[in-house]
Amino acid sequence: MSYGDHDDHGHHGSWAPIIASLGTMIFLYGFSEASMGITAIGLVVLIWGLFTWWKGDLPFDGSEKMGELKSYGTPFGGMNIRKAGIWLFLMSEVMIFGSFFGAYMRMRTNWNTHWTLLDKAQEAIDSSLAAPGATAKSIYKECLSEKHTPMITQCEEATGGLVNQTFWHTESSTPVYQHVAAEYITADFMTLLPGAINTFALILSSFTVVLALKAAKNVDLDPKVRDKKVRNYLAMTLMLGTLFLILKLWEWNHLIHDYDFTISTLAGSFFYVTTGAHGVHVFVGLVFLTYFIYKAHIGGWDHNNAQSIEYYGLYWHFVDLAWVIIFPAFYLY
Amino acid sequence: MGEHQTGWQKALYEKTGQDVYFWNFVFLMVFTAIEVGAVYLSLTYGATVFALVSVGIVKFFGIAAFFMHLWDDERELTYTFVFPFIFVVILFLGIAFTTPGGVAGLPAWCSPEFIGSYSP
Incomplete structure (x- = not known):
């Protein structure tokens, strides 16, 4: 080094x-x-x-005297050591979220969910077990109440016996059917809305970090204008990240109180632990961002030290990247 | 990030007046709208999963390649990032092969050696 x-x-x-x-x-x-x-x-x-x-x-303070640390040896020889370090950190983050996701998929493939119910309803129609004129959605509505409580006897009749007791739970009352978050979220647009807004907010916040970095690196800008631009773009990122957390808590509150979807179920446990871990990452990012904004406010960023924003951006983009997987898997699927 | 502009990225900027980061942002927004819309189109299970996975891959690529600028950075960084995905893929293969119907339930065209039965 x-x-x-x-x-x-x-x-x-x-x-x-x-x-x-x-x-x-x-x-x-x-x-x-x-x-x-x-x-x-x-x-x-x-x-x-x-x-x-x-x-x-x-x-590293951005001055010429104390320049950026360089790494040596394979495979990162000659690279800025902080850059290589943040990528190694992100590599470990992939493992963390990969294990959450893998565990969820492992369980998910063995559960009966709202998708399985729709498939069974279609099967009942195709094999003429359902009443004439029935659709998969109409049968689905007969199987689950508005509050998503299974109506077992009614469902068995609607599917001609195809969806019976064993679809919902085993003989020892172990649940086979799991109410996953997506069942509630996709059933009601207002429940999906916070997650959808959050997805757009994170993408927009990724873009504002890019704009902050571009402004910090721009040597043609007047220093005062540059400082103001960097501060404002970072402040926008902070606001969007804060909005993300507020909406997430609002959505959790809605799922818990309106649908009784708590961490005490298997599906709830996977949902809250994974989205919560992601939320913690957002929160940590916002803590660092607060310091970055303060530094921008006192004119601490210029083209000499702007790479710190770039490295922070890598972390923030990764948080966005993790959401790209979490959102469809936990909210839509 | 701005100093990484390559040939086609410069051409894009000259033609549209906006850089690759802006267009990446626009595409990510559009694909997210498609993603949310796909769930409300009353598609079949298979079609919905296909839409979600396809859009997810495109969005993942957009963020990693351009916002995280792996497209232009040293290849070693891409390898570093991709390396743990090997384990994730192994994990998913493990899940696929141990899920009831995960192998025997595949359609015939997925099984070139399929000769009518999987029983020995």
């Missing part, structure tokens, strides 16, 4: 990553034991480790 042309750092040992790892361990232990005290201690140690790491190893 070297500071561009200023390679005077022969030794590069640091305890900071070990301190941060220790903090993570204490934090997670406290979390699992539901101990606020241990969790708080872990968080403090984690932040201390990360801050020490940041101050000790990444003293």
